[in-house]
Amino acid sequence: MNADALPDLPTAEGTNVAFLPTPDPDAAARTVAAFLNGSGGLVMIGYDATGTFTGFSDHSPETSLQAIRQHVEHAIVPREPLQITPIEKDGLAAMLVEVPSGTRKPYLVEGAIYVRRGDANKPATPAEISRVVARRGRAEERWERQPALDLDPDEALSAPLIRETYRRAVERLDVPVTPDNRLLSFLEALGLAAEGYPTRAALALFAQPDAVPRYLPQARAQVLSFEDDTAEKPLSRRELSGGAAVLAEPLFEAAAVTLPRILRLTEGFQRDDRLAVPAPALREVLVNALAHRDYTDSASVSLRFFPDRVEVWNPGRMDQAFLADDGARLVSRPTNPDVARAFNLLGYAEGTGIGLWRVRQAMTSAGLPPPEWRNQTGGVLLTLWTTDSPERRPVPLAPRLAHFVSQTRPGEEITRAEYHHTFAAEVSDRTASNDIQELVNEGFLRQVGSGRFTSYVRTDKASDPS
CATH class of the missing domain: 3.30.565.60 (Heat Shock Protein 90)
Incomplete structure (x- = not known):
């Protein structure tokens, strides 16, 4: 991808942005690990301290891309696949590495745990290590990390896709070779098993059509x-x-x-x-x-x-x-x-x-x-x-939201609970909260306050035509 075709990129380093002017594999590994241990980040390799493309000479950008990927994915434990976008301009190469917040914290490089402090990577202090481990505990509580109890992987999940995912993980991440050919062993190597069962993430990924009605009707x-x-x-x-x-x-x-x-x-x-x-x-x-x-x-x-x-x-x-x-x-x-x-x-x-x-x-x-x-x-x-000159029509509000807009006047104030009771009594509290957020996104409500003191003020925007 040409550097001039990219959207505006950050121009200053910080907690979630790092610039590396040269393809230094060790520096890249420490930076990626620090972002994995935090809230994620963007590593811009081939960019100077102001976020300006400088690039580096390379007759084969893909070679450096593979070298960086292989070194970083192998240097960090536990290993994670990375999405790296190669960039080029005027015969010079660069790359963007987008790093999510890791779900298997802490991540180590050569036995050390790195965290991001401001615009620098630093070895974690004992207190910082405790915070990183605590974040992993919260991640383990997510829906996708919970075991899908009583699920038989051989019956409910796609064996070919599980084996293909495992094969690619072995190639890229050197995950442990399983001692047997069981699907559960593959899922354990992929981090998609818990307490002897596939996780809900494994179900969300690999559920066979026949298993959907019983285990995951929303799939x-x-x-x-x-x-x-x-x-x-x-x-x-x-x-x-x-x-x-x-x-x-x-x-x-x-x-x-x-x-x-x-x-x-x-x-x-x-x-x-x-x-x-x-x-x-x-x-x-x-x-x-x-x-x-x-x-x-x-x-x-x-x-x-x-x-x-x-x-x-x-x-x-x-x-x-x-x-x-x-x-x-x-x-x-x-x-x-x-x-x-x-x-x-x-x-x-x-x-x-x-x-x-x-x-x-x-x-x-x-x-x-x-x-x-x-x-x-x-x-x-x-x-x-699908046409280059579409007739742009506003997307009408759902009937429940349109009713609220028609029945309220600019300046009126309402809480979530009041909206739920008066305008959305037939739906769940979660759906009512989604209604409020959509009204805010569409400009019909303006949030006032925060926490338990949050309320919403009706703006003067008129209802979208239906």
């Missing part, structure tokens, strides 16, 4: 197409089920079949037959919808095809910074780190920031408008336009 996706915006009766409808890794390819194939194709003739009168949405963009957004969805939510991933756009919806939320700034660079903070790690090993996932930014690049390079993300009704809605 589903639907593909619908409509002839107009009324969305009253689908022209076609297809339901898919399975873990994220099981669904990835079938979902892309179903989307590609449903999506219209565009036929163009090039200057040399060559046939150019392509999807109405660039395949790399489509694949990336589907992978993100599966890997980063909220698996504690009972809803499924949804793809809806209209004459001028594709809408992808998944349960969960997107970082508000990314929604607010088209050029935002995010530290990778996956919703499901263990799922994202396996997707990385399988070659599906990009880093959170660069991957979604690449969707923008693929769309604009194809002469299409940039994609639009928004948090909506407890999920993330992504719109990919």
Whole structure:
């Protein structure tokens, strides 16, 4: 990727940003380990102290890329796969390493635990080591780390995908070679087993379609197409089920079949037959919808095809910074780190920031408008336009939210509890909280105060037309 094509990158080092002017493998390993032990970060190799591209001479950038990757992934214990993006400009090379917050803290390099203090990597003090270990304890309590009790991996999970993930982990991370050929042994080597059972992350990744109704009913996706915006009766409808890794390819194939194709003739009168949405963009957004969805939510991933756009919806939320700034660079903070790690090993996932930014690049390079993300009704809605001059229609509010907007006046103040009792008594407290957040995101409410003193003030924004 050319350096000039990248979005705005950080210009100062800090807790989550580090610049390395040369491809120093040892310095890179210490920095990555420090970010893994903290809240994640972005390592910019080939950039000077001001965040300016300087690059380094290399006749084969891929060689340095592989050398850095191999050294860092092998030097850090426990080992983690990394997403590294090679950068080039004027014959010089550089690279971006996006590091999530590690889920298996503490991470060591040559027996030492490093943490990030300001803009420097330092050996951890005893107090800092205690904090790092405490963060691991909190990570172990996450939904995806809990054992899926009474689950028989041979019956419920995809053996070929588990074996392929394990094979790639052996190649890249040198995970321990299992003493037997049991699926549970592979999952234990991948960190996807607990207390003698597969974890829920293993289930979210590898559940066979037949096992979904019993163990994880939300591991589903639907593909619908409509002839107009009324969305009253689908022209076609297809339901898919399975873990994220099981669904990835079938979902892309179903989307590609449903999506219209565009036929163009090039200057040399060559046939150019392509999807109405660039395949790399489509694949990336589907992978993100599966890997980063909220698996504690009972809803499924949804793809809806209209004459001028594709809408992808998944349960969960997107970082508000990314929604607010088209050029935002995010530290990778996956919703499901263990799922994202396996997707990385399988070659599906990009880093959170660069991957979604690449969707923008693929769309604009194809002469299409940039994609639009928004948090909506407890999920993330992504719109990919299939025409270069779409008629931009505001997305109407859900009926419950539209009713609230029509019944309140600018300046009125309300709490979450009052909203739940008066306008959303039929839904759960979690759904009511999602309603409030969407009203804030859409500009109908403004938050006042924090903690137990939080309330919300109605703004003067009028309701979106339906």
